[in-house]
Amino acid sequence: MNKSRRDFLTKSTLIGGALIANGINSNIFSKNIFINKKNKKMKLSFKPYTLQLKHVFTLASSSRTTTPVMLTQIEYDGVIGYGEASMPPYLGESHETATKFLSKVDLSQFKDPFEMETILEYVDSIEPLNPAAKASVDIALHDLVGKLLGKPWHKIWGLNKDKTPYTSFTIGIDTPEVVKQKVKEAEEYKVLKVKLGRDTDKQMIETIRSVTSKPINVDVNQGWKDKFFALDMINWLKEKDVKMVEQPMPKEMIDDMAWLTEHSPLPTFGDEAVQRIPDVIKAHGVYSGINIKLMKCTGLREAHKMIDLARSLGMQVMLGCMTETSCGISAVSQLSPGVEWADLDGNLLINNDPFEGTKVIDGKVVLNDKPGIGISKVLPH
Numbered sequence: 001m002n003k004s005r006r007d008f009l010t011k012s013t014l015i016g017g018a019l020i021a022n023g024i025n026s027n028i029f030s031k032n033i034f035i036n037k038k039n040k041k042m043k044l045s046f047k048p049y050t051l052q053l054k055h056v057f058t059l060a061s062s063s064r065t066t067t068p069v070m071l072t073q074i075e076y077d078g079v080i081g082y083g084e085a086s087m088p089p090y091l092g093e094s095h096e097t098a099t100k101f102l103s104k105v106d107l108s109q110f111k112d113p114f115e116m117e118t119i120l121e122y123v124d125s126i127e128p129l130n131p132a133a134k135a136s137v138d139i140a141l142h143d144l145v146g147k148l149l150g151k152p153w154h155k156i157w158g159l160n161k162d163k164t165p166y167t168s169f170t171i172g173i174d175t176p177e178v179v180k181q182k183v184k185e186a187e188e189y190k191v192l193k194v195k196l197g198r199d200t201d202k203q204m205i206e207t208i209r210s211v212t213s214k215p216i217n218v219d220v221n222q223g224w225k226d227k228f229f230a231l232d233m234i235n236w237l238k239e240k241d242v243k244m245v246e247q248p249m250p251k252e253m254i255d256d257m258a259w260l261t262e263h264s265p266l267p268t269f270g271d272e273a274v275q276r277i278p279d280v281i282k283a284h285g286v287y288s289g290i291n292i293k294l295m296k297c298t299g300l301r302e303a304h305k306m307i308d309l310a311r312s313l314g315m316q317v318m319l320g321c322m323t324e325t326s327c328g329i330s331a332v333s334q335l336s337p338g339v340e341w342a343d344l345d346g347n348l349l350i351n352n353d354p355f356e357g358t359k360v361i362d363g364k365v366v367l368n369d370k371p372g373i374g375i376s377k378v379l380p381h
């Protein structure tokens with residue numbers, strides 16, 4: 001036994017003895033009180049991974065069949081926290097940029113993982129941008145700290161897990177026959193989400209309405225360039241029982257977007273326009289609500305602050321995702337109780353999920369009681 005370990009045990013015994021002498025049973029205290037912080041260090045490791053998508057993923061501007069992600073781990077005192085960066089190519093991050101960023105992150109300088117604010121401020125200050133790579137550290141740190149506390153984050157935040165929302169399930173743009181088939185396969189989900197912003201928009205909605213009357217949310221991904229056209233479309237969509245419209249116009253068209261929101265019979269949500277905290281303030285008066293994603297906002301800590309800020313500004317909140325493993329989805333779902341809108345189907349769209357965590361049952365987000373972000377590893381990676 002080395003000297004510091006011996007000193008630590010001696011000190012722990014003395015403290016324990018003192019507590020018992022004072023009539024306090026030391027067993028009621030978490031063993032974490034006795035962590036010898038001097039000799040314990042956090043160790044970050046990371047590994048590139050490629051998600052295989054079940055269907056071709058089509059946006060207004062591109063199509064793809066894989067998504068690059070970075071899987072991270074922070075190890076401390078024999079406990080491992082898991083994290084993830086999901087990096088769809090159109091957002092500018094990649095295995096290369098994440099490797100470069102994460103190589104610069106030195107967590108060994110921090111003695112205490114509970115100093116999350118300090119640690120994550122440091123991570124954010126290393127380089128501008130890199131939000132997904134930063135999120136991969138934030139998520140792993142939350143998982144680690146939750147495990148050290150022995151509690152899931154929804155509990156640490158005081159949220160009631162019975163109040164999770166229904167998640168929408170995305171129906172990709174395709175031929176009418178395939179779209180009808182996809183709607184059938186999505187029977188379990190109570191809300192459908194449709195990507196619009198092409199000249200086939202009305203056909204897509206009509207096709208879905210020919211087979212189901214479920215509520216539909218639409219995401220235009222900045223596809224409509226004219227506010228009058230956009231308002232006509234939204235009025236038409238309202239008649240088709242569409243519930244909300246995400247990012248109808250280019251994010252730069254702020255005045256036109258504010259006009260559209262003022263006249264729109266449906267709530268509008270900023271997605272591409274809202275990355276981090278300052279964007280929430282800019283979105284106020286321009287959109288009815290914001291779509292928060294961990295991969296845009298650098299992780300759970302900032303997402304939590306954004307929710308509070310949006311609420312205080314009277315805005316609605318939606319939690320979204322990229323195509324991600326159950327790691328990223330389980331992390332963000334910890335924030336979902338009480339949020340009205342959820343679009344957390346990213347892990348359901350892939351074939352090679354290395355984790356198991358938050359589930360969707362009968363269309364509803366279902367949290368478990370596992371500590372941290374609530375995941376276990378099911379595939380080696």
Ligand code: MG
Binds near residue numbers: 221246272291
């Ligand atoms: Mg979107």
